[in-house]
Amino acid sequence: MIGNEFGRVNIEIDWGTGLDTLRATGCKLAVACAEYGIVLDGAHRALFDARATGRLLFAVADAFSRACFPVAAKPLRHTLPRRVLTRDGVTEINVDTPYLASLARGVHADVDIASYAILLDRAIADLQLTGEERHELAELATELGLDDQGRERAHREFLDGMIDAALEDGVVTEDELDQLCRAAALLELDANLVTRRTNPYRLVPEPIALEAGLVVCFTGAALDDFGNQIDRESVLEVEAQQHGLLPIDQFRKACGLVIAADTASESKKVREARRLGVPVASVADYRTALRTGRPVIATKAVSNGVALVCTECGASWMAMRRSSKPVCTSCRGGSTPRVSGPDESSVVISMKPVVSQQPPAIQTLECSQCNRTWERPRSRGRRPLRCPTCAATETASAHQD
Ligand SMILES: [Zn+2]
Ligand SMILES: [Zn+2]
Known part of the structure; x- marks a missing residue:
């Protein structure tokens, strides 16, 4: 079963030669643990059982005489x-x-x-x-x-x-x-x-009128039609000022338009502009707009809000703004109403409780290869055509090729 799970995430396991505490002690884990004074809390959770087995192995190490080889894992x-x-x-x-x-x-x-x-x-x-x-x-x-x-x-x-x-x-x-x-x-x-x-x-087009007073910021090395670099200080900024625009060196939130040599660049100015939803236009489009007097078609990123994680239950949701101590609606509903709190200002856009509270639904499937039926928890997506045994055999033989 564990091998199957590793197979599902593309890890091939060589189980090596193990030491079996069951064979050494001859009794079930809980009984053996009690006998050797090993505390076994959270029994039947895999992690706790594994730890207890580990301790048990040390306790009964003398019972083993043959050599063992460790498990090896390699990704497929x-x-x-x-x-x-x-x-x-x-x-x-x-x-x-x-x-x-x-x-x-x-x-x-x-x-x-x-x-x-x-x-x-x-x-x-x-x-x-x-x-x-x-x-x-x-x-x-x-x-x-x-x-x-x-x-x-x-x-x-x-x-x-x-x-x-x-x-x-x-x-x-x-x-x-x-x-x-x-x-x-x-x-x-x-x-x-x-x-x-x-x-x-996720960019949306945004027409920007190049009106006097618009704060603009240039980024990247822009080239003219002949492949020569257009000097920012002596050409671009002067040109902008002549049209009443206000060029700035460092990007600030007040900036109304970032003009980039390459709008797809990962330059810090473009990145910040995208983060803050400030429009970005290419130098070429911008200069055409300056000449024609028409708005330049810039693009901007639309914010989808902020993801918050409930400090009480660990649920996540999208909200309009940050919160220093987010608490989800269901946790709020469960406790006495707060008079006020830092989280009260955040507006919950969507809150999707996704863990189903229904009892597990089991479905019976029939294998197209061996015609045996098997059960599994009902789940979305395509049903497997073959039973786990046939599917495993298939995978194993495919690997031998
Ligand atoms: Zn919660
Ligand atoms: Zn089958």
């Missing part, structure tokens, strides 16, 4: 990754986040952080990171020897993978962007990591 390449979604107690796959779930499918992870990425994937699939999930992630990070920097790297790689997947079709819808921003907030990453990559797909 050129295979289509599949989704892991086995959140404890939630067998109904959340219906409001098929997009995020499908994005996470494309996420690859380095082997050293693969298990962390898997847990992360499970934990944020519903766009909520509960205290328990945070705790589990922190514990796993410690076990993997991931320091804060390593964790941030893992989070960034995870988010980058999601963004890559989102940009693949060249369209970023409002909903997609919201989910990416919420994921970034849950991963404690700057929303700019998302928006600076999605902005080019």
